Amino acid sequence: MNSESDVLIVIDVQNDFCAGGALAVPGGEAVVELANRLGRRFANVVLTQDWHPAGHLSFASSHEGKAPFETTDMPYGPQVLWPDHCVQGSAGAAFHRNLDIPHAALVVRKGFRLEIDSYSAFFENDHATATGLGGYLRERGLSRVYLSGLATDFCVQFSALDAREQGFETTVIEDACRAGDNEEIDDRYLKKLRGEVYRVETDDGTKARMLNLDGMRERLYRFLAEKFV
Numbered sequence: 001m002n003s004e005s006d007v008l009i010v011i012d013v014q015n016d017f018c019a020g021g022a023l024a025v026p027g028g029e030a031v032v033e034l035a036n037r038l039g040r041r042f043a044n045v046v047l048t049q050d051w052h053p054a055g056h057l058s059f060a061s062s063h064e065g066k067a068p069f070e071t072t073d074m075p076y077g078p079q080v081l082w083p084d085h086c087v088q089g090s091a092g093a094a095f096h097r098n099l100d101i102p103h104a105a106l107v108v109r110k111g112f113r114l115e116i117d118s119y120s121a122f123f124e125n126d127h128a129t130a131t132g133l134g135g136y137l138r139e140r141g142l143s144r145v146y147l148s149g150l151a152t153d154f155c156v157q158f159s160a161l162d163a164r165e166q167g168f169e170t171t172v173i174e175d176a177c178r179a180g181d182n183e184e185i186d187d188r189y190l191k192k193l194r195g196e197v198y199r200v201e202t203d204d205g206t207k208a209r210m211l212n213l214d215g216m217r218e219r220l221y222r223f224l225a226e227k228f229v
Protein backbone atom coordinates (compact mmCIF):
# COMPACT_ATOMS: atom_id res chain seq x y z
CA MET A 1 0.00 0.00 0.00
CA ASN A 2 1.26 3.45 -0.81
CA SER A 3 2.14 6.11 1.67
CA GLU A 4 -0.52 8.13 3.43
CA SER A 5 0.22 11.23 1.42
CA ASP A 6 -0.17 9.53 -1.99
CA VAL A 7 -3.37 9.77 -3.99
CA LEU A 8 -4.34 8.08 -7.24
CA ILE A 9 -6.62 10.23 -9.41
CA VAL A 10 -8.52 8.31 -12.07
CA ILE A 11 -9.65 10.75 -14.73
CA ASP A 12 -12.92 10.34 -16.67
CA VAL A 13 -13.08 6.56 -17.18
CA GLN A 14 -16.60 6.97 -18.55
CA ASN A 15 -18.53 5.15 -21.26
CA ASP A 16 -18.51 8.10 -23.66
CA PHE A 17 -14.69 7.99 -23.74
CA CYS A 18 -14.60 4.22 -24.32
CA ALA A 19 -15.37 2.09 -27.41
CA GLY A 20 -18.87 2.86 -28.70
CA GLY A 21 -19.06 6.13 -26.74
CA ALA A 22 -19.85 9.57 -28.13
CA LEU A 23 -16.25 10.79 -27.85
CA ALA A 24 -14.37 7.50 -27.78
CA VAL A 25 -10.64 7.61 -27.11
CA PRO A 26 -8.90 4.83 -29.07
CA GLY A 27 -8.35 1.98 -26.62
CA GLY A 28 -9.90 3.97 -23.78
CA GLU A 29 -11.45 0.90 -22.17
CA ALA A 30 -8.00 -0.67 -22.00
CA VAL A 31 -7.09 1.49 -18.99
CA VAL A 32 -9.83 0.02 -16.80
CA GLU A 33 -8.01 -3.10 -15.62
CA LEU A 34 -4.79 -1.29 -14.84
CA ALA A 35 -6.66 1.51 -13.05
CA ASN A 36 -8.34 -1.16 -10.89
CA ARG A 37 -5.00 -2.80 -10.14
CA LEU A 38 -3.35 0.51 -9.28
CA GLY A 39 -6.39 1.46 -7.21
CA ARG A 40 -5.77 -1.51 -4.93
CA ARG A 41 -2.30 -0.16 -4.14
CA PHE A 42 -3.49 3.26 -3.08
CA ALA A 43 -5.28 3.91 0.19
CA ASN A 44 -6.45 7.22 -1.29
CA VAL A 45 -8.24 7.35 -4.61
CA VAL A 46 -10.22 10.15 -6.28
CA LEU A 47 -12.31 9.64 -9.42
CA THR A 48 -13.31 12.40 -11.79
CA GLN A 49 -16.36 12.47 -14.00
CA ASP A 50 -16.94 14.79 -16.97
CA TRP A 51 -20.48 15.98 -16.25
CA HIS A 52 -22.12 18.38 -18.69
CA PRO A 53 -25.67 19.73 -18.77
CA ALA A 54 -27.53 19.17 -22.07
CA GLY A 55 -26.74 22.07 -24.41
CA HIS A 56 -23.30 22.62 -22.89
CA LEU A 57 -21.34 25.30 -24.75
CA SER A 58 -18.45 22.89 -25.41
CA PHE A 59 -20.80 20.91 -27.68
CA ALA A 60 -20.66 21.72 -31.40
CA SER A 61 -24.44 21.22 -31.45
CA SER A 62 -24.82 24.34 -29.30
CA HIS A 63 -23.21 26.52 -32.00
CA GLU A 64 -25.01 27.20 -35.26
CA GLY A 65 -22.94 26.07 -38.26
CA LYS A 66 -20.16 24.46 -36.21
CA ALA A 67 -19.02 20.87 -36.52
CA PRO A 68 -17.33 18.72 -33.87
CA PHE A 69 -13.58 19.30 -33.52
CA GLU A 70 -13.78 22.86 -34.89
CA THR A 71 -12.77 25.63 -32.52
CA THR A 72 -14.70 28.61 -31.24
CA ASP A 73 -13.82 31.64 -29.14
CA MET A 74 -15.16 31.61 -25.63
CA PRO A 75 -14.72 34.55 -23.22
CA TYR A 76 -11.88 32.54 -21.66
CA GLY A 77 -10.13 31.79 -24.97
CA PRO A 78 -10.29 29.25 -27.79
CA GLN A 79 -12.38 26.15 -27.11
CA VAL A 80 -12.50 22.94 -29.13
CA LEU A 81 -16.07 21.91 -29.88
CA TRP A 82 -16.97 18.31 -29.11
CA PRO A 83 -19.75 15.94 -30.02
CA ASP A 84 -22.40 15.89 -27.26
CA HIS A 85 -20.89 13.70 -24.52
CA CYS A 86 -21.08 12.92 -20.81
CA VAL A 87 -24.48 14.52 -20.38
CA GLN A 88 -25.42 14.50 -16.69
CA GLY A 89 -27.18 11.29 -15.72
CA SER A 90 -26.85 9.66 -19.16
CA ALA A 91 -25.45 6.19 -19.74
CA GLY A 92 -22.50 7.77 -21.56
CA ALA A 93 -21.60 9.75 -18.45
CA ALA A 94 -21.55 6.66 -16.22
CA PHE A 95 -18.23 5.11 -15.27
CA HIS A 96 -17.17 2.10 -17.35
CA ARG A 97 -18.96 -0.88 -15.86
CA ASN A 98 -15.74 -2.70 -15.06
CA LEU A 99 -14.17 0.18 -13.17
CA ASP A 100 -13.93 -1.29 -9.71
CA ILE A 101 -12.34 0.93 -7.06
CA PRO A 102 -14.96 0.86 -4.32
CA HIS A 103 -12.76 2.58 -1.75
CA ALA A 104 -12.45 5.75 -3.90
CA ALA A 105 -13.44 8.42 -1.39
CA LEU A 106 -14.32 11.32 -3.68
CA VAL A 107 -15.87 11.78 -7.11
CA VAL A 108 -15.15 15.18 -8.61
CA ARG A 109 -17.66 16.20 -11.26
CA LYS A 110 -16.51 18.87 -13.65
CA GLY A 111 -17.80 20.81 -16.64
CA PHE A 112 -21.23 21.21 -15.04
CA ARG A 113 -21.48 24.95 -15.73
CA LEU A 114 -23.24 25.55 -19.04
CA GLU A 115 -20.78 28.21 -20.23
CA ILE A 116 -17.41 26.80 -19.14
CA ASP A 117 -15.69 23.58 -20.11
CA SER A 118 -13.35 21.90 -17.65
CA TYR A 119 -10.55 19.63 -18.76
CA SER A 120 -8.59 19.85 -15.55
CA ALA A 121 -9.73 18.19 -12.35
CA PHE A 122 -8.56 21.33 -10.52
CA PHE A 123 -9.65 24.36 -12.56
CA GLU A 124 -12.20 24.90 -15.28
CA ASN A 125 -11.01 26.15 -18.66
CA ASP A 126 -11.15 29.80 -17.55
CA HIS A 127 -8.25 28.81 -15.23
CA ALA A 128 -10.02 30.71 -12.45
CA THR A 129 -12.99 28.62 -11.36
CA ALA A 130 -11.79 25.95 -8.93
CA THR A 131 -13.38 22.52 -8.69
CA GLY A 132 -12.40 22.25 -5.02
CA LEU A 133 -10.07 19.29 -5.54
CA GLY A 134 -6.94 21.27 -4.58
CA GLY A 135 -8.50 22.23 -1.25
CA TYR A 136 -9.63 18.66 -0.61
CA LEU A 137 -6.16 17.23 -1.23
CA ARG A 138 -4.51 19.88 0.94
CA GLU A 139 -6.94 19.42 3.81
CA ARG A 140 -6.40 15.68 3.69
CA GLY A 141 -2.61 16.03 3.55
CA LEU A 142 -2.42 14.33 0.16
CA SER A 143 0.66 15.88 -1.39
CA ARG A 144 1.67 13.34 -4.05
CA VAL A 145 -0.62 12.92 -7.00
CA TYR A 146 -0.56 9.97 -9.43
CA LEU A 147 -2.72 10.35 -12.52
CA SER A 148 -4.36 7.80 -14.78
CA GLY A 149 -7.33 7.82 -17.16
CA LEU A 150 -8.66 9.62 -20.22
CA ALA A 151 -7.67 11.43 -22.25
CA THR A 152 -3.92 11.94 -21.94
CA ASP A 153 -3.87 14.96 -24.27
CA PHE A 154 -6.77 16.75 -22.57
CA CYS A 155 -8.07 16.01 -19.11
CA VAL A 156 -5.04 14.09 -17.85
CA GLN A 157 -2.53 16.64 -19.17
CA PHE A 158 -4.42 19.68 -17.87
CA SER A 159 -4.93 18.00 -14.50
CA ALA A 160 -1.24 17.12 -14.27
CA LEU A 161 -0.09 20.65 -15.04
CA ASP A 162 -2.54 22.19 -12.57
CA ALA A 163 -1.58 19.67 -9.89
CA ARG A 164 2.07 20.64 -10.32
CA GLU A 165 1.26 24.33 -10.32
CA GLN A 166 -0.68 23.85 -7.11
CA GLY A 167 2.45 22.43 -5.52
CA PHE A 168 1.64 18.73 -5.57
CA GLU A 169 4.35 16.30 -6.60
CA THR A 170 2.82 14.92 -9.77
CA THR A 171 3.32 11.71 -11.72
CA VAL A 172 1.43 10.56 -14.81
CA ILE A 173 1.20 6.76 -15.06
CA GLU A 174 1.17 6.68 -18.83
CA ASP A 175 0.23 3.10 -19.55
CA ALA A 176 -2.86 3.75 -17.42
CA CYS A 177 -3.85 6.56 -19.81
CA ARG A 178 -4.90 6.77 -23.47
CA ALA A 179 -4.83 9.77 -25.79
CA GLY A 180 -7.42 11.01 -28.24
CA ASP A 181 -4.78 12.04 -30.72
CA ASN A 182 -1.26 10.69 -30.58
CA GLU A 183 0.24 13.50 -32.66
CA GLU A 184 -0.99 15.97 -30.09
CA ILE A 185 0.90 13.92 -27.55
CA ASP A 186 4.18 14.75 -29.22
CA ASP A 187 3.40 18.36 -29.90
CA ARG A 188 1.87 19.46 -26.69
CA TYR A 189 1.77 16.94 -23.90
CA LEU A 190 5.40 15.89 -23.96
CA LYS A 191 6.76 19.40 -24.36
CA LYS A 192 4.55 20.82 -21.66
CA LEU A 193 5.12 18.11 -19.12
CA ARG A 194 8.84 17.70 -19.58
CA GLY A 195 10.67 18.82 -16.49
CA GLU A 196 7.50 19.58 -14.53
CA VAL A 197 5.73 16.33 -14.05
CA TYR A 198 7.09 12.81 -13.63
CA ARG A 199 6.10 10.33 -16.31
CA VAL A 200 6.15 6.60 -15.62
CA GLU A 201 5.10 3.42 -17.33
CA THR A 202 4.32 0.36 -15.21
CA ASP A 203 4.20 -2.56 -17.68
CA ASP A 204 0.68 -3.33 -16.51
CA GLY A 205 1.43 -2.59 -12.92
CA THR A 206 4.33 -5.02 -12.64
CA LYS A 207 7.15 -2.49 -12.48
CA ALA A 208 7.82 1.18 -12.99
CA ARG A 209 9.99 2.77 -15.63
CA MET A 210 10.60 6.48 -15.64
CA LEU A 211 10.07 8.13 -19.00
CA ASN A 212 11.68 11.43 -18.06
CA LEU A 213 14.66 10.85 -15.87
CA ASP A 214 15.90 14.43 -15.75
CA GLY A 215 14.85 16.02 -12.54
CA MET A 216 13.68 12.79 -11.02
CA ARG A 217 14.24 12.55 -7.33
CA GLU A 218 15.54 9.72 -5.29
CA ARG A 219 12.38 9.47 -3.22
CA LEU A 220 10.38 8.60 -6.26
CA TYR A 221 12.86 5.89 -7.22
CA ARG A 222 12.42 4.40 -3.77
CA PHE A 223 8.65 4.66 -3.95
CA LEU A 224 8.51 3.00 -7.33
CA ALA A 225 10.88 0.25 -6.32
CA GLU A 226 8.67 -0.58 -3.34
CA LYS A 227 5.34 -0.32 -5.03
CA PHE A 228 5.76 -1.74 -8.46
CA VAL A 229 8.58 -4.23 -8.46
Ligand code: VGL
Pocket residue numbers: 012017050082119150151152153154155156
Ligand atom coordinates in the same frame (compact mmCIF):
# COMPACT_ATOMS: atom_id res chain seq x y z
C1 VGL B 1 -12.39 15.34 -22.29
C2 VGL B 1 -12.86 16.46 -24.23
C3 VGL B 1 -14.03 16.93 -23.70
C4 VGL B 1 -11.46 14.44 -21.53
C5 VGL B 1 -13.56 15.83 -21.73
O1 VGL B 1 -11.90 13.78 -20.56
O2 VGL B 1 -10.28 14.37 -21.91
N1 VGL B 1 -12.04 15.67 -23.54
N2 VGL B 1 -14.38 16.61 -22.45
Ligand code: ZN
Pocket residue numbers: 050051052058082085086111
Ligand atom coordinates in the same frame (compact mmCIF):
# COMPACT_ATOMS: atom_id res chain seq x y z
ZN1 ZN C 1 -16.31 17.12 -21.78
